[in-house]
Amino acid sequence: MTRGDKFLLAGLLLIALLSVAVLYGRLSFFPAKTESVQAVITAQGKLVRKIELVEGVKSSFVIRGLGGPSTVETDGARIRMLEAPCSGQICVKEGWIGHPGQTIVCIPGEILIRIEGTAAVDAVTR
Amino acid sequence: MNRKNALLFVAILLIGGLATLQYLRRSYEYKSNQFLMDTLVTITVHGKDETQLKQAVTEAYTEMHRIADLADGFPQPGTAAYNSSDVCRINQQAGKQPVRVDRDTIEMLLLAKKYNRLSDGAFDVTIGPVMELWGFGGKNPHVPPADKLREALKLVDSGNLEVNETEQTAFLRKTGMKLDLGAMAKGYATEKALQVIKKHGIQKAMIDAGGNIRVLGSNLQGKPWRIGIKDPRKSDGIVAVLPLENSSAVTSGDYYRYFEAGGKRYHHILDPRTGYPATNSMSVTAVTRDAGLADILSTVFFVLSPGNALDLARTMAGVELFLVSADGHIRHTPPLLSRLEVKPGESYRYDQGR
Incomplete structure (x- = not known):
């Protein structure tokens, strides 16, 4: 594996992890909009x-x-x-x-x- | 394919897979309102299949309409609604002969008789003649003359309501007797509707029938449904929050249907033993699994004195009670202590665990 591959792998894993966090933790990740009634x-x-x-x-x-x-x-x-x-x-x-x-x-x-x-x-x- | 491309491929697969998984896991909320049984009924269901959710809710409303029609005491004689109402037909044949009725009417009347006995008469579906004198539900409610009230009270006696399970008939023994299922039909219908929703395999649902609440499972966040208990004196306030799962909460209050005469407030929950509105509590919330039972018990506990109501609730398995007594005391059965968030504010007194 070249140095470039390692960076790519790390980058892709980060994207994957972020996607999971965003998809599963939507509510806590982005706080609900300020209270409007x-x-x-x-x-x-x-x-x-x-x-x-x-x-x-x-x-x-x-x-x-x-x-x-x-x-x-x-x-x-x-x-x-x-x-x-x-x-x-x-x-x-x-x-x-x-x-x-x-x-x-x-x-x-x-x-x-x-x-x-x-x-x-x-x-x-x- | 070189290594770089292979990695890229794996990563795309991973992200795509997760996105698909999330897509499959996603949950719909379907919510629908209907004016029914003299109130607004809101059904909320959560699940994966939108078509199935809609179908379940439609069938649940149909079931509620069916029970409402059986129990409706108001239609005019000769109309289709009158003929499809078991309550009207039983009332019409009072003192004459037993009437063959629906299985669910038998079920309701047996429950009514049971809790009439258990409450020593604090709950009585033969209250019809007295209700009629007060004119609640009509355009012009008023305090009836004492002598007329005494006469009407003589007809109030669940002992003279005959229910024959094998023949599937019901009979009011005395002429002039009248059933009024107003204190229980809504809860019974709510429970039947929830069972319909359950049969469709739905695991998260809430039925709010004019403040009679029945929940199935947990809310969309996977937590118990949070049910506020209305402040009996401040319309925009709540006195407590009750987390609720697979259970029902029904409140009876003195603030809902009322009129004022001579500076006094008269509400529609009558004590069948006196013929006058019950004055022991401002509001009473019965919590139990079955919405039909919760509806009956909210009236029973409202009519009884707070002390007697709490004593009776303690003897019943799976029944909890929260009340605001007429003197502004918040009281409840002990097991609620760990679940409730009480917000007594400045208007009420609350000594925990009393």
Whole structure:
């Protein structure tokens, strides 16, 4: 084996090892992106809005559910159903949510607000 | 081929092989939502074969729909939904004659009777007439007059629910009696759906039926699923994190379906012995393998006093209990101590191991 061969062999082994490390250890090798939290809103199963929940930003908008328009409000990293046309008002009473994995569900309107992001939990029992 | 080329060839083979291996090992996550049983059901499955995952989830939803239809107490008489509901048909024939029902309805009613006895009446599926008076589930819930409530309570008695396994029939002995499977059907359906997923050879799955959680295996990272327990008073908070594998966690709380009258809050989990909402706890989480049982037990433990609930849980193998009592005390069964991460915050008191 010549000197060049040895270098080549060493280089190739390094590439192979790196590839293994990257393929198997993806998560620890490249740290997850900085925490971003977004609210995903679906109505009747269709995605209607994705909104980044950013500190210091407030907004409100209307979502059309089966029972009519519902008003959603965001305030920094939190989101809530402000007004809904249903009689139960379960979604409104739910209040603010802001942790990944949390949901607000409007059954009559078939509206779902779900917080997504680097979740500390996989689901919430409630 | 000279040596250099041979080395290059080996290295390419090595890298290619590893990449292929990784490709074969890769896992899909398939997640799907459906509005079902008056709530949102989310099924998450992990596995290698995407088509198989989708098929399994579709069949799991079909199974849940089937149980939901059997147990639905709300459809109007004369509709197809009414005729396919065992609960409606049993209620209609109350005081008249036994009704032939599905195997799963028999299964649910036998479970209901068993836990009615075990809880000394703290759990009772014949609560229908009382539920109806309060109007939960309808547009206008209200506090019923005391005399009407007393009358309705006389009809609440699981002893008068006859279940005949051999004939596969169910019968409410008194006219006016009414079944309400609201405290157990969702859990039962969740468990049946999970068994469907399991039958497809899937090893990692989670069903979240409006906060009733059933998990199979571990999560995608190969660790136990991390289940937050909702803070009963702060909507965006959790009071504890529970690692869960091959098990179920179901919570009953006073914060979910409620209305306010005269400055008082009335929620929908009624104590069958008094006819009024149970007030011993803010929230109760039952942890056990079977989601159907967890659903029943979350109601049982919610209605009982925290002390009695913890005592009863200790006598049951494979059952754990976490609760926030009405006075803001966090308590749980001892074996949970090593598993739970409790976050009492400033609102609750927590003395470990009590």
